[in-house]
Amino acid sequence: MKKNIILTVLVFLLAATAVFAQGGKEADDGQFHINGNVDFYVSSSSGGGSDIITRTITDIAARHEFVDAPFIVYNQPDGNGQISRRTVSTARNADSTLLCFSSGDLTAMIQNGGLTLDDFRPLVILAADKHLLFVNANGGKYHSFQEVLDAVANGAKINVGGTMSDERVVYNMLVEELDASGSFTYITYGSGSETIAALLGNHIDIAVTKPATANQYVLSGDIVPILALSTTRFSTPFDTAPTLSELGYDDVEYPMWRGILGAKNMSDEAVAFWADVFKQVSETEDWQKNYLERNLLVSQYMGPEEASAVMYEAQAAAQAQN
Amino acid sequence: MLETFSLLGHGFAVAFSLQNLGAALFGGILGLIVGAMPGIGSLAGCALLLPLTFHFDPTTAIIMLGAIYYANMFGGAFSAILINIPGDAPAIMTALDGFSMTKKGQPGKALFISNYSSFIGGFIGMVILVFLGPALASFGLNFGPSEMTVLMLVAMTSISWLVGENPIAGIIATCLGMMISTLGIDIVSGQIRYNFGSIWLLGGINFVPLVIGFIGMTQLFDLVIQDRKKEKISYVDVKIKFRDTLLTKDEYKRATRPSITAGLIGTFIGFLPGAGATAASFLCYAVEKKISDGKTLVPLGQGAIEGLAASESANNAAAAGAFGPLLALGIPGSGTTAVLLGGLMMWGLNPGPMLFTTNPDFAWGLIASLFISNILSLAISLGCIPWLQKIVRVPIGVMIPSILVICFIGSYSTSNSMFGVVIMIIGGFLGYIFNKCSLPVSPLLLAFVLSSTLETNLRRAFLTSNGDLTVFLARPITDVFLVIFLIMILVPMGRAIYSKIKKN
Structure with a gap:
């Protein structure tokens, strides 16, 4: 029994040492060079x-x-x-x-x-990277941002999906610029691909995401960019999306x-x-x-x-x- | 159909190159090892090895990681069956019947059934992936917040069989599990909740250290007490012969039908974005309980071959199914496939709806290599059984420090920090108290795993519908699942009332 206890304690200490151990290194005063x-x-x-x-x-x-x-x-x-x-x-x-x-x-x-x-x-x-708004090309409610603006004017409720980080910030800036916070609901997703999946299944009306995440789906014709959240238009295949200033508002961007x-x-x-x-x-x-x-x-x-x-x-x- | 065969044939030509075969073998062995080590699992295993594949040819790299992911599902059952520590969340259901069989002196048989069912489930998943992959992946997109909410409710009905003899104690454990799952950042609103001022709790509680603590550490305390009282020398004190591990004709029969049912359902769950192998194993176990109620030699949860077969087959089928949305749409169906998605981008491929067209070598090579990995994993696992079953005969005095080391490494490696170890130790003490108070642990763990998905989707469903309850009724898929949910809940109640009336 004693042997077992000693063995257990030793292994415990060994395991603890292994997980706590961390290497350290110092920089010499005065002159910079990397040690370690x-x-x-x-x-x-x-x-x-x-x-x-x-x-x-x-x-x-x-x-x-x-x-x-x-x-x-x-x-x-x-x-x-x-x-x-x-x-x-x-x-x-x-x-x-x-x-x-x-x-x-x-x-x-x-x-x-x-x-x-x-x-x-x-x-x-x-x-650096900027954002765009996308809609589903197959069975989506809207086909352009002008249609979205018209729907807002008619009192429609629009669901926008995106991640919790920068997409949410740029969405808030957009809603503030449009002065239409009551018309939009933001649904948070864990990642850009989760947002795209929700858009492809028509569970949200609009997705906010970055070009790299959406590129393949735009090329395959599954989703369409409708607004560039930037001061200038993006290059192909996103060049069809207008900027906000082209629609009569101030441009919004959060690079x-x-x-x-x-x-x-x-x-x-x-x-x-x-x-x-x-x-x-x-x-x-x-x-x-x-x-x-x-x-x-x-x-x-x-x-x-x-x-x-x-x-x-x-x-x-x-x-x-x- | 012919075109599919020709593409698959081309995929086999790619997978059978010496380099890719070596990658599949290496991945298979590694996957079994990381799967058998509680805490590492396929997610951490793939995440740890992903950087190594940076300069690999993309096809070789995905074949290796795919084999790791896949073989991990075989390996995850080892520790669950032999020492009652589920290596990964899907293996919780495996431990219920698997470890019960071990306690009855049938560890080899349990391992054999687990491998056999894993193989069948995986094979079904792969065949469906080949022929219906893109179609099912597109169908999976129909599963939005309301569908996922109802699906999670169905999965949660499996908790009712785990509450034990005291329903109140079971409900307390379930609620506690749900409460623990709410710690950390709220994914829907982005607000911090219940972190008690600690930055460690911002990310919530990781499941793996929790399960290692609640089950592994508690197991350890029990062993220490048994060792002290000299009650037992090892887990199984009888000598186990190799021929005892082989299945009889009847046992094959009892394992095959549940494996096929779970294989079909598991594959479908695997195709759904965000559901994964855990939900698949819970659901298939629940369905099996319903199908084979009263027809098994021992009840499910007490060493029934049917339960073990359903859980293991579902695991592997879902793992194969999860490749469907990844390859056909570029959308990950589980945590591990999300890491693989990162890998695709790292290797310079563009995951998305055009992957099959732009990189057919890659997509079909991977699918073909999954078939090869399935056979390799089965062969290696079966070959390991004679050695693996000796683990249960290891003297308890040696077993205790060994399990302790496994618990420490497993919980540390989840996020490379001591936070996991702290969670494990707290979980261990809580688990011990649960044991002493006769509170069941399994409902807590299941509620913890399912609650976050349920909560996120429930809130998303209400957000998108402006709080309208009909969002759960006005859709065909939710209606189907609601009916299944009601059958699961009402049939046992009806039976109980009927037998009471009959008695009177």
Whole structure:
């Protein structure tokens, strides 16, 4: 019996040591260089948009030897992503801890509370995306946004589907511009593909989503873009959708950017170093062809200052709606 | 029809290349291992391995991940049957009859039935996927919020058989499960609810650590007590011979019919966006209970071959069915297929309605490789039975630390954080208290799994209809499911009243 207890305690301690153990590394004072690994956090699970961009960046940076240290990607979706954000914000190895961050994450961070951009060092924005409204081409109630506007004028109730993050923010901006909050109901879905499924089944009237999510369904003729939530029209196959200003309203847009944040205590030298690394990544053909083009994203490199300004502006918009 | 055969033949030509066959074999073995390890499961298994496939040829990559997903459904039953720890949510129903058989000294037989039914369910799912895939995927789109709400209600009727002798205790456990499922961010409104100021609770409670705690840890406490009292040396104290694992003609018969029924229903559930293997296994178990009520040698839940066969066949059929919406529409039917969807994008493919046209090698190669994975998984699993069944003869003194390690690793690996371990420990203590107070644990776990889907869809249905209740009546699919729901609820009540009147 005693033996069993001792064995149990030993195994317990071993298991606990294994799960608690974490590597540490330090940056030398004065001069910046990376010691050990680069910890790159992703606040969602593998296979999502944030994970794909992070894997692409780390892969390009490692292959082109822009960084002389191995990247370790951590997918930590706990606490609706807030745990990984807090981990990065307070990281001890501040100079080599990074966080993949998008405007969708920003919305979630503000909704969750407790953290703001002041808890990080904005490093770069690498790509941008905007939204469109889509209707079902087969059996949908509406065929153009003008028809939607007419229906609103006649007192119709319209169901709009989208995700909880940036799509919801841009939807709120649209409804405010149309001054028709009573006519629309927003139905939240877990992902862009879930929203498209609901639209294809005619369970919602309109879907708010991004071009990359909708592209295949537009090409197959299953859904039709009816409004570009942007100041200019999109390229083909989305060019048939007018902007709001073409219909007599002010344009509405909430660009969904994808960028990277550093830890709060990251040194200025490290900020400059990482900005340069990601600039080099954004200039590679791999990035342009295999990531941006494939995901129908716009190349939009912004360094620390410019990225910071855009992020703070988006934070103000998200805080205003929260 | 001929064209389908020719495309499938082409798919087999792709799948039979040395590289792809190797990928299927590697995925199959890995899937069995991650499935057998409670807590890792197909979702985490595919998510962990997805980055490794970044530079693979897309067809080879999806064949490997598809094999992992598929073989995981075979492996998920191992720990459920042998040590009563469901490796994944769908295996909860497997544990009910599977572990009861183990306690009766038939672990090998239970494993054999599980593999046999998994194979049949998977095969049915794949055949339907080949011939009716795109059509069923399009039909699945008709399942909106109101249809999913009623479907979840039907699935929830399976809870009524798990409440045990004390219905009040069962209802308390069910309500507790529903309450735990409401923690975290509200998916419909985006508001934070019941997080008690903790950022850890923002994402809610993860199911896997909870089930490992409630079942695995509680099991551990029991073993420690048994070991202390020297009641038992191991789970099964009799020697098990290999020939005891083989099924008799009658047992084959009893396993085959439920496997076919569950295979057909499970495939259909798998096709629905967002339903997945868990709902399939619960529903098929409920249907089997209805079909074979009074006709089984032992009641379902106490080691009935029919129950084990239904649950396992449904798992695998749904796993195969979930590929339908993914390949035909680019819409994931389950958590794991959502990870695979991410993979498709990572490998440079465009998932969507044109995948079959633009990448036929990929789509048909994957379908053909699923057939191969099914056979490989069956062969490997059957080959493992002689060794696996020895686990139950391991002395309890060795079993205790081993299960403890499995519980820790499983709950940590769910989200790579200690939060899972904390949930598991709390779940373990609660489970122990439940045991002492004779409160059933299964209703809590089932209510937890089904409630979030039920709640989300119920609220979406009310939002889209502006609170109009007729949204559940004015649609043909909901009407059908409502009738099934009412039969499930009213028939046992009617029978009870009838027998009471007859008695008097």
